[in-house]
Amino acid sequence: MCGIVGYVGPRPAAELLVTGLRRLEYRGYDSAGIATLDGDRVLHRHRTVGEVDNLARKLAAERAPGTTGIAHTRWATHGAPTQRNAHPHFDASGTIAVVHNGIIENYRSIRAFLTEQGIEPASETDTEALAQLIGYLYHDGGNGESGNLLASVRRALHDVRGTFGLVVISRDHPDQLIAARRGSPVLVGVGDGEHVVASDGAAVIEHTRQVVYLDDNELALLTRDGLRASTIDDIPLSKSVSTLEVRLQEIELDGHRHHMSKEIHEQPAALRNTLRGRIDQNEGTVVLGGLADRERELARYQRVILTGCGTAWHAGLIGEYLFEELARVPAEVEYASELRYRNPVIQRNTLGIVLSQSGETADSVAALRELQLKGATTLGIVNVVGSSIARETDSGVYLHVGPEIGVASTKAFTGQVAVLALLAINMGRRRHLSPERTAGLLRQLDEIPAKIERILAMADAIRDLTERYVERENWLYLGRGVNYPVALEGALKLKEISYIHAEGLPAAEMKHGPIALIDRGMPVVVVAPRDHTYDKVVANIEEVKGRAGSIIAIATEGDRHLAELADAIIYVPKTHPLLSPLVTTIPLQLMAYYAALARGHNVDRPRNLAKSVTVE
Ligand code: G6P
Secondary structure, three states: OOEEEEEEOOOOHHHHHHHHHHHHHHHOOOEEEEEEEOOOOOEEEEEEEOOHHHHHHHHHHOOOOOOEEEEEEEOOOOOOOOOOOOOOEEOOOOOEEEEEEOOEOOHHHHHHHHHHOOOOOOOOOHHHHHHHHHHHHHHHOOOOOOOOHHHHHHHHHHHOOEOEEEEEEEOOEEEEEEEEEEEOOOEEEEOOOOEEEEOOHHHOOOOOOEEEEOOOOEEEEEOOOOEEEEEOOOOEEOOOOEEOOOOHHHHOOOOOOOHHHHHHHOHHHHHHHHHOOOEEOOOOEEOOHHHHHHHHHHHOOOEEEEEEOHHHHHHHHHHHHHHHHHHOOOEEEEEHHHHOOOOOOOOOOEEEEEEEOOOOOHHHHHHHHHHHHOOOEEEEEEOOOOOHHHHHOOEEEEOOOOOOOOOOOOHHHHHHHHHHHHHHHHHHHOOOOOHHHHHHHHHHHHHHHHHHHHHHOOHHHHHHHHHHHOOOOEEEEEEOHHHHHHHHHHHHHHHHHHOOEEEEEEHHHHHHOHHHHOOOOOEEEEEEOOOOOHHHHHHHHHHHHHOOOEEEEEEEOOOHHHHHHOOEEEEEOOOOHHHOHHHHHHHHHHHHHHHHHHOOOOOOOOOOOOOOOOOO
16 A cells, blocks of 8 residues: 655666556555656656556656656545645645655644645645645744754654655755655665665665665655664664565566466465474474564463454454364454454453564554553564564564565465464464374474465366356355355455455355345355365255355365265365365465456456555
8 A cells, every 4th residue: 555665866766766666566556656856956746647657658758857756656545546636745835745655644733724824735635734734844934943854844743643654855955865654664775875765675675685674753864875864853863774585586477477376376385485494393393483482471371362454364263263273272353453442351361463464554553552552462473574563563473475466465364374373283282282183283284385286286277167157246155164264265355356246154154144145156155175064064055056056165185075066166185174274265366366367357456455554
């Protein structure tokens, strides 16, 4: 959601900024813009609605000179996706330009104050109010801010409520960028005589691997050679330089047609990375470096709360089954957006687990803080190294599945489930799991990547099967037990990229209403591997057939009975029932992908969606 790139250095800024915006396209956006500064001290601004390509075409025809500049992809929150509302936003005098991620919550009162000063808004956005406020303080401030850009930015940031990652430039300071952060990521790439600032490492990686991450309430003044960091209140800071681990190849398509398909197919390798070094087969134990000295505490927690949003929440639901079954510890799952406002009761000895691919989802960050405030020990299961959640939790386990660029989450989901399995087995071993049972589970977990490879080898057959049903506008997904969340995830994937309406349900719940929807040929995907709920699921299949629905079964290899009952069947290799989501999910990801392709949609840029929802 929203992307920022800024540059100060010797090279022409525009081209570099547009390339940076392309690297951030995956996050989701609906308009784009750029402002560059030339020696003539003019701010050259260009903004377009829609794709970054539109902006690139505009820039090919018009001038955007200069070696300092800022650029932005906007995902509309305040005001429609129009050119007028696209960033960068200027102050009234056209001296200052701002790009901003996040939300300025008190923009209405700022705007009212500015109107009293005779400054009328030129857009409907909250960001413009901030740009105007900085400009007002810079020109008329009177409290020492007047004529002092840095002081004006500090003062304005002091006065705003809400979240921001932002970059400011001014035609009076053509060789400077000012970057600041509160709640929305900003990192500074430190190059040779240049700085590239961005909201995401993907926009920096081709220029430098050396980065400085800003923390909340920090600000950096950047010139070609200088990086001066301080708090927003002007306390000087010395920041350490980190190295970005991401490789360019990992964020490029690398021969694949879409990031989503690349990431689905990467899952065997991604999960091997997730598991690498974490299973000690000889000892029959789990080794999680990120827990360090807290690992022994796993024996004493009396309750586990799992939270996250979207696909991460689905992984959390699977975690609930894993913790209760394997560790016999009460577990519950809650949407982060609900948990943060519910005033939850947190007892002593509660472990709060926050799941998030990006580590930046606003509701998940807030839920984490609520859990900490109430005294829970917190653990992050996060993919993006150095992200907000990764840094704020008491301990954590990284997914190590590599950058996920596809908006529809795939390998992060299976990575999250694999980490939850490791954790639950680890916790279980410290309570009641025997060494033999533990070793058996770990062996089966270790075999999962190879089993996923076998499912991926059937991709063409899954495509053909999907195409038979793709005209249908309503689908149901059913599952029981640990495969009920898989049904939810399958339905979500289909909705996200093919825009087909789909509902996931615990199979038995179908009878309590949704069965009324079933008509002749309605696709009903049933996740039905061989486990203790199998017979019950088969009964549900009969109920669907009784209403002439079409059954697409996800079944364990060798299940002849279901082959007779179902209209279509996809086999997955046998594994431990509690680990089955790691295999049953794969065909559902492929079905969603092929359904979207057959319907002609842009799989990597689904309408209205953002990869990372960094605003409430
Ligand atoms: C957005 C994405 C989903 C993702 C959810 C949580 O809605 O489109 O794919 O599951 O955010 O994101 P997180 O980064 O916290 O896992």
